[in-house]
Amino acid sequence: MTLEDTRDEQGSNEDASDILARATRELKSQCDGRERGEREGRGSLESARSDSAATRARVMMSLRQREQRRTATIYVLVPAAAVLAASTAWAAASGRLPTVMKTLGEKFGFVESPSSPLPAAPAAQTGPRSGGPATSQGAPDDSEPSAPATEPAPAPEPAPAAEPARPAPRHPSPRATAAPPFDDQGDKLYEAAHRAHFGERNWAEALAAWDRYLAASPNGRFVPEARYNRAIALLRLDRRAEAVRELTPFADGKYGDYRQEEARSLIEALRK
C-alpha cells in the first residue's frame, strides 16, 4: 500500500454514501450526545459538571495518597540506609565487614556455607602446620606452636611436640573460624613479625614486630596467633612474668581452646 492509497482512503471518508462514514457519525453523535443528554437530564450546568468534578477530586486524592506513600517510604528507607551505611563503615573499620558479608552470603545462598574454613584463614587449618615464613598470597603461618624444645630455652618451658608436626586445635577458636578480613597492612606486619620470629629467630625484633602488628590491627584476623607468639618471644627473652601475663588469657580460654593446653603447660612450668 502506498501513501497515496491511504490518502485516497481518507478522502473516501467524505463520501456520504460510505457506510463507515455514516457509522462513524452515528457513533460520534452518540458519544457526544450521550454526554449532552446526561447534562440536560440533570437540569443544570452545575450538576452536568459533577462527573468532571468527581474525577478531579479522585485525581487530587490519588496524588495526595501517592505523596503520602512516597513520604512514608522516605521516612523508612532513609534511616534504614543511614543505619546500613553506618554499620557497614563500622564493620569495615573494625575489620568485621568480610565476616558480615560472608554471613549474609551464606544466609542468602550467594556463597556456599563452608563446613571447612576458608583456605586463607590460617588459624582454621586442620592439618600440620608449616613453620616457614608466610607469603603475601597465602595466609601467613599463624603462630609458633610452642616454645621449641631444640632451642636453648631460657626458661624451663615444656615442649609438647615438634614445631612443624604440631596439629591444629581440635576446635579452633571463634576468631580462627571467622572469615579473614582483608587487611593488607596488617598482613604485611604479620609477615614481617613471622619472619623475624621463625626465620631469623631474632626474639627482640620479633617481639617488637608482634607489637607493631597488634597496634596496627587490634582486631585483625591473626591477633590470637600474634599474642601467643608474642608470649613465646617474651619467654625467649626471659621476661617470664610478662610471658605468663600474655599466656594467661589463652590458658583461661579467652580464645576458646586455641593454644589453651600449651599455655597452661607453659605457665605451670614457668611457675615451678
Next chain:
Amino acid sequence: MNRFSPLPITGPVVAKDELVAALQRGERDAVARAYELFSERVRTFARRLLHDEAAAEDLVHEVFVTLPSAIRSFRGESALSTFVVGIAVRHARHHVRAAARRRTAMERLALAPAPESSPDAEDRAYGEQLARALARGMDRLPDEQRAAFVLCEMDERTSAEAAAIIGVPEGTVRTRLFHAKRKLRDVLEREGFR
C-alpha cells in the same frame, strides 16, 4: 468554542512553561490547573475511544494522576494538550479491554432499549444499530489502529496531529488508519450494513 480549538491559555507563553515546570516538580496545584485546561479534551477523546462513560472517567483520572511523572519526558516539541492526549492514548489499553467486556456483557443481557415504531424512530434505531456495530468492530481492532481511527475520523484531526499525539511518523498513522477502516468496513458489511 470548538472542542479542539487551541489551548485556552490566556497568559503569556511563559505561563505554559511555568505550568510544565511546576508539573515536573510534582506540584499538585499544577495538576489541578492542567485538569482545568485539558480534562474536557481528554474526556471527549476517551468517550469516543471507549464508548463508555465510566471507563472514560477512569482514563481521565489515570491521565492526570500519571501526568507529573509523564511530564518529565515532555520536551516542548508539541503542544501540552497534544502531550496530554498522548498520555491518554498510551494508557487506554486496559480501559479499552474493560469497556469492551462491559459492552459485550450488556449486549448479552439485552439491555438495549426496544426499537420504536415511527419512521423517525426507525431511522434513529438504524443509526444506533450502526453505531453499535461500529463500536463492536472497533473493539476488535488493535489498540494502535483504534487510536488512529478515533483521532483521525472521530476527533477529525489531521494525520500530522495524530502522529504528534501517538508519537509515531505520520505515514504510520495513515497506514494504521487505512487498515482500521478496511477492517471496520468488513465488519459492517458482514453485519448486513451496506
